[in-house]
Amino acid sequence: MKKCNLFFLALCILSSFSLFSQYSISGVVKDTLKNPVFGALVKIENTYQGVYTNPEGEFKITNLSAGEYQISAEISGKKKVLNTVVIENSDIVSDFFLSVSPQSLDEVSIQATRVKGNAPVAHVNVSKEDYEKINLGQDMASLIKLTPSVVTTSDAGAGVGYTGFRIRGSDATRINITVNGIPINDAESHGTYWVNMPDFASSTQNIQIQRGVGSSTNGAAAFGASVNLQTDLVSDSAYAEVSSSYGSFNTNKNTIRLGTGLINKHWAMDGRLSSISSDGYIDRASADLSSYFLQGGYYGDKTIVKAVTFAGKEKTYQAWWGTPEAKLNKDSAGILASIANNWWGPTDSANLVNSDRTYNYYTYDNEVDNYAQDHYQLHLTHKFNQKFTANASLHYTYGRGYYEQFRTKDDLSDYKLNPVIFSNDTVNSTDLIRRRWLDNHFYGGVYSLNYSTKKADFTLGGGYNEYVGDHFGEIIWAEFSSNSSIREKYYDNRGKKTDFNSYLKSEFSVTSKINGFIDIQVRSIDYSNTGIDNDLRDLDVDTSFVFFNPKFGLNYQLSDRILAYGSFSVANREPVRNDFIDNPKNAQPNPETLYDYEAGLEGRFKKFMGQANFFYMDYRNQLVLTGGLNDVGSSVRDNVESSYRAGLELSGSIKLTKRFEWSLNTTISQNKIKEYTEVVSDWDTYTVFDSIYQNTDISFSPSIIAASLISYKPLKGLNIGLQSKYVG
Numbered sequence: 001m002k003k004c005n006l007f008f009l010a011l012c013i014l015s016s017f018s019l020f021s022q023y024s025i026s027g028v029v030k031d032t033l034k035n036p037v038f039g040a041l042v043k044i045e046n047t048y049q050g051v052y053t054n055p056e057g058e059f060k061i062t063n064l065s066a067g068e069y070q071i072s073a074e075i076s077g078k079k080k081v082l083n084t085v086v087i088e089n090s091d092i093v094s095d096f097f098l099s100v101s102p103q104s105l106d107e108v109s110i111q112a113t114r115v116k117g118n119a120p121v122a123h124v125n126v127s128k129e130d131y132e133k134i135n136l137g138q139d140m141a142s143l144i145k146l147t148p149s150v151v152t153t154s155d156a157g158a159g160v161g162y163t164g165f166r167i168r169g170s171d172a173t174r175i176n177i178t179v180n181g182i183p184i185n186d187a188e189s190h191g192t193y194w195v196n197m198p199d200f201a202s203s204t205q206n207i208q209i210q211r212g213v214g215s216s217t218n219g220a221a222a223f224g225a226s227v228n229l230q231t232d233l234v235s236d237s238a239y240a241e242v243s244s245s246y247g248s249f250n251t252n253k254n255t256i257r258l259g260t261g262l263i264n265k266h267w268a269m270d271g272r273l274s275s276i277s278s279d280g281y282i283d284r285a286s287a288d289l290s291s292y293f294l295q296g297g298y299y300g301d302k303t304i305v306k307a308v309t310f311a312g313k314e315k316t317y318q319a320w321w322g323t324p325e326a327k328l329n330k331d332s333a334g335i336l337a338s339i340a341n342n343w344w345g346p347t348d349s350a351n352l353v354n355s356d357r358t359y360n361y362y363t364y365d366n367e368v369d370n371y372a373q374d375h376y377q378l379h380l381t382h383k384f385n386q387k388f389t390a391n392a393s394l395h396y397t398y399g400r401g402y403y404e405q406f407r408t409k410d411d412l413s414d415y416k417l418n419p420v421i422f423s424n425d426t427v428n429s430t431d432l433i434r435r436r437w438l439d440n441h442f443y444g445g446v447y448s449l450n451y452s453t454k455k456a457d458f459t460l461g462g463g464y465n466e467y468v469g470d471h472f473g474e475i476i477w478a479e480f481s482s483n484s485s486i487r488e489k490y491y492d493n494r495g496k497k498t499d500f501n502s503y504l505k506s507e508f509s510v511t512s513k514i515n516g517f518i519d520i521q522v523r524s525i526d527y528s529n530t531g532i533d534n535d536l537r538d539l540d541v542d543t544s545f546v547f548f549n550p551k552f553g554l555n556y557q558l559s560d561r562i563l564a565y566g567s568f569s570v571a572n573r574e575p576v577r578n579d580f581i582d583n584p585k586n587a588q589p590n591p592e593t594l595y596d597y598e599a600g601l602e603g604r605f606k607k608f609m610g611q612a613n614f615f616y617m618d619y620r621n622q623l624v625l626t627g628g629l630n631d632v633g634s635s636v637r638d639n640v641e642s643s644y645r646a647g648l649e650l651s652g653s654i655k656l657t658k659r660f661e662w663s664l665n666t667t668i669s670q671n672k673i674k675e676y677t678e679v680v681s682d683w684d685t686y687t688v689f690d691s692i693y694q695n696t697d698i699s700f701s702p703s704i705i706a707a708s709l710i711s712y713k714p715l716k717g718l719n720i721g722l723q724s725k726y727v728g
Helices: 002-015 102-108 128-132 332-341 346-354 577-581
Strands: 023-031 041-044 050-052 058-064 067-074 081-087 096-098 123-127 150-154 163-167 175-179 204-211 225-231 239-247 251-259 267-278 287-299 303-317 368-383 388-411 429-452 456-478 489-509 514-532 538-557 562-573 592-604 608-629 635-655 660-682 687-697 704-715 718-727
Touching: 023 067, 023 081, 041 058, 050 058, 058 067, 067 096, 081 096, 123 128, 128 204, 150 704, 163 175, 332 346, 514 562, 514 577, 538 577, 577 635, 608 660
Parallel strands: 023 096, 175 225
Antiparallel strands: 023 058, 041 050, 041 067, 067 081, 123 204, 150 163, 204 225, 239 251, 251 267, 267 287, 287 303, 303 368, 368 388, 388 429, 429 456, 456 489, 489 514, 514 538, 538 562, 562 592, 592 608, 608 635, 635 660, 660 687, 660 704, 704 718
């Protein structure tokens, strides 16, 4: 009831900004072949006031006083157009014609994985202008941290190295990531590791973040959100850019960008080299990152053929262990309890006692993650006519690397080694240094066919991807090496996965004010993992899934200033690798299902723009953290029969004065497990009993998230901003 009251309060607030004025500007937005453009945003420049075109391309902006206005019309896939109009003593008609360019045709190639501005899906578009001014070397998580419902993390504490983000409490394994429509999530873990793509923002044109299930896309299912990135568009003219930044904790970034512009109106190349390093806020949490980006292709009037390659190499000191709460609170008794509970020796104990808030458990000088990842993409886009466009892409990703660890007094038997026998003693444990390797290949293709009519847009798309990943370990040094051999693998297993999906979606008009979308996806997955795991268990996983994911929604233009929308979506997803290997019940985990209900309002006024979005995400068999860890510290998850995330997202921007602007957003939510039964062993009585939990909070899912940005422009070319973030 409380959330419903908040929702209707938001409606009243948005409606209250409507002020009476005398005149209007109306017209039609068409393309160069005089076809109407549906879903284009027509707005008054330097204000928030605007409206989306209906399927006939018509728009009308009302409540305007006499004066001169600059009106813009824009939609992804077309060049933005500006018209200047003067209202004297009557309404004005001003039509727009959006032309096609190499840039706009390039944008068309990724529309299959995106939604239009007036789609009934909670989303935000982040342009290059938005994050370019804060792109100082930190990873993607830091650049989107002020968008709604986002919580960011940084192992090293400086936003460089291992970083991540959650959206609506959902972690990286539940957030679908694509670059130019190509899936980026690791096929086995479903995670996205931005440390392998350092400074990728410098080669990104724009980002669309869809919260909730969103629209059908390629790769891992969107169980909390999807993030679609588009790489740089072709530049009209040649350019060269060198940028450097330096900040706290000896963090520095150096970037070189070059581009040829259009050569003979059809050919172009762009490239980037980047180097980023940081000592990190946490002790020894250093990062040494390098990357490149290169794209080139043919840009015709109706055809684009473009090759894209980018790669990253990172060497990052591990810093994910965390700091005991007792250390942060300067609780001496609690610090001693932490030492006792972990059975630490004098070296580890002294490290904790003598450190401050920057404490890092690891002290071995090469406790590093060392990994490289190469991406290759080939894209073809052809526009047969104004109604029919086809896109096809091939991709290949090669990743390889290891993390190195120093271990004290590990059992020799854990590494398939024999005891070491001396004349009067038998040694069963040893200090050692191990490396755990990943060597994986991911390849496949995606496609989309787009067809537009006067009242509907249709997209048929999908993809087929294959993954082969080798996991193995070796000992590179041991105090007592026993019968080990150089390069010998003490464990070795291989994961294989095929992922096929096909979807059909349509955006259509019901009336001049009501528009809808239908999106149907079928996804098929085969996954196997065989060999010996790092704890020397035999692995024998061989399973398959077929999922049906329907989605539909409607939006209603209440007035030229207020848009209302609602949607219902279903998503299904398979468990990740660790769910199979570390299942606490020693059984195959169940796939998860999500029923996502969304409803919202969007208002655009002269000095205010706001959105209120209510969501209820109803899960079946959601895999949630149990609090347990596996042997390398990764969290263990288990299915819970019923759980949910429900909340209200409020966001807005207001022009306080001509030079002051304030943007803010907040999410108020409940994230609950309805009931969970844990099997507990009592080692004192050697009995097993059930412990039942009800209405329990889902971990890492704060009930309040808020962000604010106050911007001040004292003069042209200078922007001063104050950012703030609150996480409950």
